[in-house]
Amino acid sequence: DQQVKQNSPSLSVQEGRISILNCDYTNSMFDYFLWYKKYPAEGPTFLISISSIKDKNEDGRFTVFLNKSAKHLSLHIVPSQPGDSAVYFCAASADRSGATNKLIFGTGTLLAVQP
Amino acid sequence: NAGVTQTPKFRILKIGQSMTLQCTQDMNHNYMYWYRQDPGMGLKLIYYSVGAGITDKGEVPNGYNVSRSTTEDFPLRLELAAPSQTSVYFCASSYPHTQNTEAFFGQGTRLTVV
Numbered sequence: 001d002q003q004v005k006q007n008s009p010s011l012s013v014q015e016g017r018i019s020i021l022n023c024d025y026t027n028s029m030f031d032y033f034l035w036y037k038k039y040p041a042e043g044p045t046f047l048i049s050i051s052s053i054k055d056k057n058e059d060g061r062f063t064v065f066l067n068k069s070a071k072h073l074s075l076h077i078v079p080s081q082p083g084d085s086a087v088y089f090c091a092a093s094a095d096r097s098g099a100t101n102k103l104i105f106g107t108g109t110l111l112a113v114q115p
Numbered sequence: 116n117a118g119v120t121q122t123p124k125f126r127i128l129k130i131g132q133s134m135t136l137q138c139t140q141d142m143n144h145n146y147m148y149w150y151r152q153d154p155g156m157g158l159k160l161i162y163y164s165v166g167a168g169i170t171d172k173g174e175v176p177n178g179y180n181v182s183r184s185t186t187e188d189f190p191l192r193l194e195l196a197a198p199s200q201t202s203v204y205f206c207a208s209s210y211p212h213t214q215n216t217e218a219f220f221g222q223g224t225r226l227t228v229v
Contacts, residue, residue, distance in 0.1 A: 105150070
């Protein structure tokens with residue numbers, strides 16, 4: 001039962017253009033969403049997050065959009081740079097009591113930014 | 116500030132052998148986690164802990180054990196290694212969810228069971 005889905009295993013974009021990575025979730029209890037970036041042979045590193053009380057969060061070139069009714073979020077990278085080439089994981093957390101903080105991850109999308 | 120440190124980085128085990136993957140963090144995080152990443156499968160939660168002395172199962176706990184005797188350390192134990200446990204293992208730590216903070220990951224341990 002894949003609660004967080006990233007249906008595109010890979011994406012190729014030209015340098016300077018916009019990269020849009022998508023993520024869908026099934027659990028309506030999820031209330032916090034994150035994007036992680038992973039380079040080969042390294043651990044994932046945090047990129048940007050969004051709480052369910054918002055529909056947009058922006059940090060420099062990175063913007064995350066959340067559509068709760070569609071259970072969908074997306075990560076926009078503008079402009080894309082070759083150094084952005086990595087695997088991007090969407091993650092979600094469902095806890096309203098603060099007792100636990102289990103992050104459920106998607107399968108990842110490999111982004112390749114072509115110079 | 117070292118963050119989350121995992122040892123070893125690589126290991127080859129024979130079927131039936133046992134080993135402990137070490138994880139330590141120096142950020143005084145309450146929460147710690149173990150994930151495994153199989154090719155094309157994302158990260159699956161094995162076990163997690165919300166504080167010293169408290170552990171709980173994640174999505175794929177079978178074949179593993181954990182303990183949390185201190186805030187800093189969260190070792191993962193494989194008792195009878197099986198080929199299905201060939202994977203890359205990541206340890207992570209974070210503050211409680213209510214602070215809406217991200218989890219920090221270690222560099223990973225690549226385990227091969229032959």
